[in-house]
Amino acid sequence: MVRHLLEMALAMVAGMLLFGPARAALGTAFGLAPAAPGVGALLMATDMSLAMVLWMWYRGHGGAAIGEMVLAMYLPVLLLLVPYRAGVLAADTLLIGAHLLMLPAMAVAVLRRRAEYAHHPVPRSAPRQPLARVLVHRWPAGLALLMTADNWTEPALLGPYTLLVLPAGYLLLGSVRRQWGVPGNLRRQLVGLAAWGGLALFAAAVGGETAYWLVAVGWLAHAGWDLVHHRTGRVVPRGYAEWCLVIDAVLGLTIILALLTT
Incomplete structure (x- = not known):
């Protein structure tokens, strides 16, 4: 059931990143004014619902x-619209609160049908079109590309200690999945922690532009680490390794892009 909640959360993010900008672009093209916060919150729920329905x-x-999961998207927004319209909640609080309440609402929807979610319904027949097959089977990479799209237009420099996120994710997921009983798994992850932790400390000590080059190398190197784990299926799910590979590669490359263009 945890897997299904994670899938739904990823679908939410994909819906916001894919349908939200597309809707905003259409509104701009037709000269429509930006939606009021209350309407915007409902449109956001619609973006997420569309992605979840498809998945x-x-x-x-x-x-x-499917209907219950869609309700889990709209109900938090509708509940918070009452105090928002009464002037009790600010617009930012409305959006943040709706996001936070959606997660337990999704959990309730899953628990209501725990038998259905626990037995993993069989996916429908794979699409025949090559592009559709790629989108279905490579959705973690597609999601990662959507999440990092802004990095190509607005490349940013990341600090040395962001490298600590890389081994931490593997250690956390490995612990949740109880992977440390497999010989060598924990040892390799601790070596990774030492490697990226050491690189972070060295980059912080060096400072200046050199530090950012080292950070870029660290992110790109972890993309290789992800590739190995994707091929072996060890420690983390292959979907996570694929998603992480794309994220790491894009961040590493866009750090270099930022260094070369500033």
Whole structure:
């Protein structure tokens, strides 16, 4: 069931990143004014719902389960619209609160049909079109590309200690998945922690532009680490390794881009 909650959360993010900008671009093209915060919150819920409906349909879920998950997107917004309209909540609080309440609402929807979610409905037949097959089977990479799209237009420099996130993710997921009983798994991850932790400390000590080059190398090197884990299937799910590979590669490359253009 945790896997399904993670899938739904990723679908939420994908919906916001894909449908939100597309909707905003259409509004600009037709000269429409930006939506008021209350309407914007409902549109945001719609963006997320569309992505979740598509993913749940592909996963083979029934209409009732899909409807309940859509309700989990709208209900928090509708509940918070009451105090927002009364002037009790600010617009930012409305959006943040809706996001936070969506997660437990999703959990309730999953628990209501725990038998359906626990038995992993069979995905529908794979699409025949090559592009559609790629989108279905490589959705972690697609999600990562959507999440990092802004980095290409606005490349940013990341500090040395951001490198600590890289081994931390593997150690956390490995612990949750109880992977340390497999010989060598924990040892390799601790070596990775020492390597990227040491690189972070060295970059921080060096400082200046050199530090950012070292950070870029660290992110790109971790993309190789992700590739190895994607091929072996060890410690983390292959979907996470694929997603992380793209994130790491894009961040490493865009750090270099920022260094070369500033």
